[in-house]
Amino acid sequence: xxxxxxxxxxxxxxxxxxxxxxxxISFDQELVxxxxxxxxxxxxMLKQTGxxxxxxxxxxxxxxxxxxxxxxxxxxxxxxxxxDIHLNLESMLIxxxxxxxxKLHTGRSRNDQVATDLHLYLRNQTNDVVKLxxxxxxxxxxxAKVNVETLIPGYTHLQRAQPISFAHHLMAYFWMLxxxxxxxxxxxxxxxxxPLGAGALAGTTFPIDRHxxxxxxxxxGIYENSLDAVSDRDFALEFLSNSATMMMHLSRFSExxxxxxxxxxxxxxxxxxxxxxxxxxxxxxNPDMAELIRGKTGRxxxxxxxxxxxxxxxxxxxxxxxxxxxxxxxxxxxxVVGSLKIFAGMISTMKVRTDVMEKATKNDFSNATELxxxxxxxxxxxxxxxEVVGKxxxxxxxxxxxLADLSLEQFKEASQLFEEDIYVALNPYEAVKRxxxxxxxxxxxxxxxxxxxxxxxxx
Ligand code: ARG
Numbered sequence: 001x002x003x004x005x006x007x008x009x010x011x012x013x014x015x016x017x018x019x020x021x022x023x024x025i026s027f028d029q030e031l032v033x034x035x036x037x038x039x040x041x042x043x044x045m046l047k048q049t050g051x052x053x054x055x056x057x058x059x060x061x062x063x064x065x066x067x068x069x070x071x072x073x074x075x076x077x078x079x080x081x082x083x084d085i086h087l088n089l090e091s092m093l094i095x096x097x098x099x100x101x102x103k104l105h106t107g108r109s110r111n112d113q114v115a116t117d118l119h120l121y122l123r124n125q126t127n128d129v130v131k132l133x134x135x136x137x138x139x140x141x142x143x144a145k146v147n148v149e150t151l152i153p154g155y156t157h158l159q160r161a162q163p164i165s166f167a168h169h170l171m172a173y174f175w176m177l178x179x180x181x182x183x184x185x186x187x188x189x190x191x192x193x194x195p196l197g198a199g200a201l202a203g204t205t206f207p208i209d210r211h212x213x214x215x216x217x218x219x220x221g222i223y224e225n226s227l228d229a230v231s232d233r234d235f236a237l238e239f240l241s242n243s244a245t246m247m248m249h250l251s252r253f254s255e256x257x258x259x260x261x262x263x264x265x266x267x268x269x270x271x272x273x274x275x276x277x278x279x280x281x282x283x284x285x286n287p288d289m290a291e292l293i294r295g296k297t298g299r300x301x302x303x304x305x306x307x308x309x310x311x312x313x314x315x316x317x318x319x320x321x322x323x324x325x326x327x328x329x330x331x332x333x334x335x336v337v338g339s340l341k342i343f344a345g346m347i348s349t350m351k352v353r354t355d356v357m358e359k360a361t362k363n364d365f366s367n368a369t370e371l372x373x374x375x376x377x378x379x380x381x382x383x384x385x386x387e388v389v390g391k392x393x394x395x396x397x398x399x400x401x402x403l404a405d406l407s408l409e410q411f412k413e414a415s416q417l418f419e420e421d422i423y424v425a426l427n428p429y430e431a432v433k434r435x436x437x438x439x440x441x442x443x444x445x446x447x448x449x450x451x452x453x454x455x456x457x458x459x
Pocket of ligand 1: 024028085111114320324
């Protein structure tokens with residue numbers, strides 16, 4: 001017998017370097033526990049349907065459990081000649097329990113096997129990612145809770161626009177992450193479907209019970225079509241796409257963290273534990289972790305594009321190209337998990353420079369909208385009010401002062417509608433407080449949003 005489990009039809013063996021090119025064991029060993037889990041369910045089904053005698057199945061189960069224990073302790077050594085995780089485990093099983101181990105693959109193909117493994121893997125990882133998103137949301141909530149009345153300039157075009165509550169800014173990311181969490185959770189519907197029993201592509205002549213093996217694996221149902229079952233990688237694409245969107249959010253947040261911690265802004269100071277120094281410039285404290293997360297977003301996009309491209313030209317059903325689905329998925333899991341953990345730590349330990357932020361909201365023109373709103377609320381058409389205030393801003397710029405520095409006479413010269421209370425309206429604290437429309441930055445709204453967020457996390 002050939003050393004290859006599929007060697008019967010071959011008269012000569014491939015050279016080592018060819019084997020190496022075709023092998024996936026260097027990376028698909030990540031699926032070792034899922035593969036054993038899938039085999040245990042498959043063989044249990046083979047027993048219950050009477051396809052294999054109980055005696056044989058018991059031996060196979062004992063053998064698989066032995067391998068499972070070794071895998072958990074990292075005691076298995078895989079061989080490139082055995083190509084992938086499936087053939088490595090099967091040959092190990094046969095070594096352990098003898099030829100009866102060869103009965104495990106009855107009514108099954110590596111094509112439905114590998115798809116099953118990937119479904120199980122992504123179910124586990126998706127659940128973990130959801131938990132990690134929650135942790136990050138908690139860290140954001142904690143910072144938001146103590147910064148409801150901390151003022152920060154709000155920006156559009158990276159130009160100061162209107163003052164806002166810092167908590168409101170942070171909470172924007174809370175809601176992005178909430179959508180990310182929803183997307184991952186909803187994708188479980190499509191991940192948690194069993195391809196097992198689809199065989200190589202056409203099903204099998206054995207009287208298997210796909211519903212039983214699916215149930216044993218905790219799947220909610222089975223693929224309706226055997227060809228689709230072994231060819232589908234939509235669920236992996238969906239994981240990559242959800243990850244790409246989430247990384248985009250983390251990358252935008254990173255960008256803000258990087259800006260805020262710069263000498264130019266000085267709005268926050270990152271904890272030493274999440275910063276690094278320079279080998280030449282002793283004064284430097286760099287926001288490396290945020291930069292890395294921003295950078296790693298690129299590889300996650302790459303992994304999504306990579307798999308979309310691998311799949312686009314494939315005829316049904318399985319093609320070896322599909323072996324290329326795994327590395328990008330594993331890399332994405334590692335990147336997403338790492339980024340979420342780092343982010344939560346970075347947010348909960350950062351120091352917020354309330355004084356600098358608030359000073360920034362005073363020394364600028366971000367209260368100009370207040371002035372226009374003030375006139376509009378007294379009956380002047382907003383478009384006209386905008387013009388009046390625009391002229392006042394220009395005047396201040398020319399004089400080198402801010403709006404609050406103008407005297408009431410100067411205001412009245414611009415419009416008789418201005419009264420003494422204009423100075424209250426110009427105060428950034430008042431400006432923020434009064435933006436009490438639903439979802440706005442008014443302190444009462446921000447408190448409501450934080451309460452809502454807390455309830456969501458407790459649910
Ligand atoms: N290592 C393969 C993969 O990851 C397993 C499936 C192989 N099937 C086959 N017919 N060659 O895709």
